[in-house]
Amino acid sequence: MKTIGVLTSGGDAPGMNAAIRAVVRTAIYNGIKVMGIQQGYNGLINGNIKEMDLSSVGDIIHRGGTILRTARCEEFKTEEGRQKALTVLKVFGIEGLVVIGGDGSFQGAQKLSHAGIKTIGIPGTIDNDLAYTDYTIGFDTALNTVLDSVSKIRDTSASHGRANIIEVMGRHCGDIALYSGLAGGAESIIVPEEDFDIDSICKKLIQGKNRGKLHSIIMLAEGIGNAFELGKEIEEKTGIETRVTILGHVQRGGSPTAFDRILASRMGARAVELLIEGKSGRAIGIRNNKLVDMDIDEALEMEKKFDKDIYELTKILSI
Amino acid sequence: MKTIGVLTSGGDAPGMNAAIRAVVRTAIYNGIKVMGIQQGYNGLINGNIKEMDLSSVGDIIHRGGTILRTARCEEFKTEEGRQKALTVLKVFGIEGLVVIGGDGSFQGAQKLSHAGIKTIGIPGTIDNDLAYTDYTIGFDTALNTVLDSVSKIRDTSASHGRANIIEVMGRHCGDIALYSGLAGGAESIIVPEEDFDIDSICKKLIQGKNRGKLHSIIMLAEGIGNAFELGKEIEEKTGIETRVTILGHVQRGGSPTAFDRILASRMGARAVELLIEGKSGRAIGIRNNKLVDMDIDEALEMEKKFDKDIYELTKILSI
Amino acid sequence: MKTIGVLTSGGDAPGMNAAIRAVVRTAIYNGIKVMGIQQGYNGLINGNIKEMDLSSVGDIIHRGGTILRTARCEEFKTEEGRQKALTVLKVFGIEGLVVIGGDGSFQGAQKLSHAGIKTIGIPGTIDNDLAYTDYTIGFDTALNTVLDSVSKIRDTSASHGRANIIEVMGRHCGDIALYSGLAGGAESIIVPEEDFDIDSICKKLIQGKNRGKLHSIIMLAEGIGNAFELGKEIEEKTGIETRVTILGHVQRGGSPTAFDRILASRMGARAVELLIEGKSGRAIGIRNNKLVDMDIDEALEMEKKFDKDIYELTKILSI
C-alpha cells in the first residue's frame, strides 16, 4: 500500500475532521502517501483530489464540519459513475480508500471493494443510526448541542410556566431524542421506535403542573407528525401554553466533544492499520467500548436495536 | 419609602435576575424592605407576594429567566384589575414599585404612577425595541446566543456548500437580525426597517459562490414573510441548496453575558435610588454609555431609529 | 427496604446531581422514602438529614456541583465516628445508603456495610482513577472543560508562536491529561504512568516549529514536578517562548455533559434497584459499555491500567 485516499460523504458530522487528521497522520507515519478527495464521491468521479501532508490536517481536530467537504452523489450510484471513479483512482495511484460517512457512503465503499479497491468505512453521522456500532462519530456532540438548547429553553419556559416541544434530528432513529431526553430531563420523549399516546403525555403535563413544575419538555424525533400541530393539540387538551422549537441544522455543527474527537482519532488510525493489513470492505465500529471491524454488508444488514431499558428509565426519572 | 416591590413582566430576558438582585440588595442596603411579586401584574392582582432578603437573590446573577416568573396580564389592562392591584399594594404597604419588562409593562407602571404609586421601569427584553435606550437587558445575550448558532450552521453549510436562512426574533425591530448579521458575517440581512430585493440577494449568493465562498448566511428578522418560502425561492433562482433555521425560544434563555449582568445591576441599583429620591413614572435607560432616566410616557413615545450606517456597513463587509 | 439515604462525599464532580436525582426518583417510584444527607459523612454523624421528594431534585440534572454538598470527614474514619453514624442511621430509619464519591468514600461505605447497613457506591470523581470502572461520573465533563481551555490557549499561542504547558488534574492518574491531550491535539503528554524525557519533548517542539507549526501544547498531569520550572527549562533548551497554565478548580465545575448525565442517571437508578434486591457493599461501574456491580473491596483492590495504546496513538497523531 503506497497511496491511499480519504473522503467524507453524506451529511457532515462534528469529528469528521479529527478522523481525517488521524487517517492522514497515521498513513504518513507509516510511509504511505495520502490523497484528499473533495466533496465525497463527486471528487472521486471528477478527480478533485490533492495530496495531503502533516500540515494539511494541522489545527483541525477541534473544528466542526469537514475540510474535505461532503455531498451526496447520484452519479456514483450508477455503474458508469463508478467506472469513472475507478479510472480516477487508477490515475492517482490510489490503492486504498477510507470513506467517512453513513450507510449510503458505506454502500458505495462496498461496491468499490468488490471492484478491487481496498476500502474501509468509518461511521460519521450525528444520527447514531448504524446498528453495528454503539456510537457513530458526531452523535455525542449533537447530544450536547441539543442539551445546550434545552437549558436555554428551560430558562424561559420556567419563567412563563410553559410546555415546550423540541424537535431533534434522527432520520428514523430516535437515539438523539431518547438520550437528549434522558439527559435533558424531558417529561416525555416521542421516538419512531415506540408508539405514543397524546393523552398520557397531556396527563403527565397536568400532573407536573399540579405538583408545581414550572415547565415541561417534550422531546420529539423528526418525522413523527407535525410538531406545531402536536403543540396545538397539547395546548387545547391541557390549557398549558405550549411552544415549539425545531432545532434543525444547528445540531450538525459545532466543535466536536472530547468523546467524538477520541472516537474519530482512534477509528481513523485503525482504518489505516486495516488497509496496511490488506483488509477491505470493512466497517469500523465501537462495541462494548472496544474498536471492532466487520464486513460492510454484514454491518449494514444488522438491525438497529432501540434501547427499551433507557426509554423506560426516562419515564421513571421524569415522574 | 419603607417598602418597595419588584416584578418582571412580559417576555423574559437574560439579565432580569441580575436586575432583581440589584433592586433587592440596594434596597436592603438602604434599609428598605423589598417584596417580590410573582408572575408580573398577575401577582400584584392576586397578592402572590413574598418578602425577599439578601439570600433570596443569592446565586442568581448568572441564571437566565426570572426567579419572580413573568406573564402577560389582560386583567391589569382593565380599570377593575388595576384597582385590585392598588388595594393589594396598600395591604402589603408597598409604596414604590420597580417593573422590569418591555413597553407593555411600562404602560402599566405609568398607570400605577398616575394612581399614586411611585414606579420605575427597567427595560428588560431581548428585542432592543425601546427607542429611548441604546440597549435593553437581554439584547447582548440574545446576540451571542444567535452567534453561537450561526457558528454551528457555518460548519455544516461550509461542508455542503449551502446557503442558510436564519430567522431570529425581534417583533418589528430588526436589531437582533442587524447586529447578529454584522457580527456573524452574514451575506444578507433582511429587516422590517428596510426593503429587500430578492434578486440582489440571489445575485450576491451567486457572486459569492463564483468567488469560492463555501457558504452564505441570510439573517432574517421574524415577521417578514415565510422563511421556508423564501428559501425555496432562493434555491430556485440560484440553484444553490438552501436550508432554513428558525432559532425561536432558544434566544430567550441562557446565562446572561457580562454586558447584560452589568447593565442590569446598574439599572437595578439606580431604580432604588430614584425611588429614594421620590421619583416616579420614570424609565431607566442607557444612552451614550451613561445611565439616564426619563418620563415613561416620553420614553414610549420616542420612535426607534434604525441604524442605517450599520446596515450599510454590513453590505460593505460582506462583499 | 422502606427508607434509604443518599450522600455525596469527597471531591465533587459534575453529574453528581444527576445521580442524586435518579436515586431519589427511582426510590420514590418504588415506594421507598429517601433521606438526603448533607456534606458527606459529616451529615451522617451530625444528623444533618432531610427527606427528599420529587421536587427536591427538580431542575438539577444540568447543574454542576452537588445539592447535598460534600466534604471529607476525618471523624468518620474513626470507630467512634462510625458508631455515631450508625446511631443516626437507626434514628432516621435508614436501612440502605447510596454513597456517591471516590475511593475514600467507598471505603466508608464498605465499613457501614460490614456493620449491617446496606450500602451501594456510585463512582463520582473527575479523575477517572477507579480501576474497576471504565468511566467515573464527571470525567467526560472535565475533559470537555479542559478542551475548551485548550482551544482558547491555542488561539493566543498561534498568534504569538508560543509553546504552552497546560497542567490538569488527576491525583496520580494520568487519564485527564492523556485523553484531553489526544482530543486537544497536544504535541506531548506527561503523565505519572510513563517516564518522560525532556529532550525528546524539546526536539519535537523544534521539529514542529521548523515544519511551520504556529504553536505547541504540552499536557501535564498535576504532581509531576513543577510546571513553571519545566516551562523555563523548555524555553532555555528550545528558544521557544513557553507559557504555563494551571487549570485548577475550573475543571471540577460546569454543567455536566450528556455522557455524564446519562451515566449518572443510569447508575443512580441501578443503585436503588440493587438495594431493593437486598445487595450491599457493591460498587457500580460501567465496563464494556454495560453497567456492572461488584464487591467494593474487590473494586478498590483492582489496579488501574494505563491505556498504553492510546498513549502511543497520541505520539503518532501529533507528529
Add this chain to the structure above:
Amino acid sequence: MKTIGVLTSGGDAPGMNAAIRAVVRTAIYNGIKVMGIQQGYNGLINGNIKEMDLSSVGDIIHRGGTILRTARCEEFKTEEGRQKALTVLKVFGIEGLVVIGGDGSFQGAQKLSHAGIKTIGIPGTIDNDLAYTDYTIGFDTALNTVLDSVSKIRDTSASHGRANIIEVMGRHCGDIALYSGLAGGAESIIVPEEDFDIDSICKKLIQGKNRGKLHSIIMLAEGIGNAFELGKEIEEKTGIETRVTILGHVQRGGSPTAFDRILASRMGARAVELLIEGKSGRAIGIRNNKLVDMDIDEALEMEKKFDKDIYELTKILSI
C-alpha cells in the same frame, strides 16, 4: 491612497481578526490594495508581507487570535529598525498603515506618522487599559471568558463551602477584575487602583458564611501581591478553606463576542475611511457609544480613570 498595510502588534485579543477583515474589505470596496504584514513590526522590518484579497479574510470574523500573528519588536524601537521599516513600506508601495494593538503599538504608529507614513491605530487589547476609549477590542470577550470560569468555580465552591481567589489579567488596570467581579457576583474585588484591607475582606467572608452563603469569590487583579500567600492568610484568619485559581492565558483566546466583533468591524472600517480622508497619527476609540478618533500622542497621554462608582456598587450588591 492606492495601497495600505495592516498589522497586529503586542498581546493578541479576540476580535483582532474581525478588525483585519473590516480593514481589508473596506479598502477593497474603495478600490485600495491591502497588504497584510505578519508578526507586527517584525514583518514590517523583514518584509514579511503579502497582498490580501476578499477571501483572505473569509471565515475569520468568529475566530480568536490574529491571522496576521503578532509579536513585540525591540528592533522597531530603534531608529535603525524604523528606517528599515520605512524602506520596506516604500518598496511595497504602502502609503497608509493600520496598526491594531495597545499603547506600545500606537507609539510605533505615531513614529511612522512623523516619518510621513499615514497611520491609524485601533485599540486591540483585553486589558481595557487605554484611557482615551471606553472599550478596547477583546475586553468584552475576556470578561465573558472570566465569567465562564467563575461559574464553574462557583459550582465546586458551593459544594465544598470554600472561598476562592480568582486572579485575572489587567497589567496595572483593574478593569477586568472590577467588571467581572461585578458581573460574577464577587464578594470582594482587589484592584491596583484601590487600597484593600485584608481584615475587611475576612470579615465579609465570615459574615457571609454566618448568613448561610455556601461560597465566596474574591476577584484579584494580577500584580497585586501573591495570590497563594493571600489565600493562606485568608484561610488562617477566617478558618474558611480557600482555593486559588490563576486564569492566565485562557483569557486571551476564544471566539470574540458580538460586542467585540461589532466594535472591531466598525473600527476597522473607520480606519480605512480616515486614511482615505488623508488623516494620520490618529487613534480610533469609542466614547459615549460613538466612534471617535484623536491624535495618538494625546490619546496616550490621557490618564485612565478608574470607575469608582462601579467599585462602590460592587460592595453594595455583594452584601
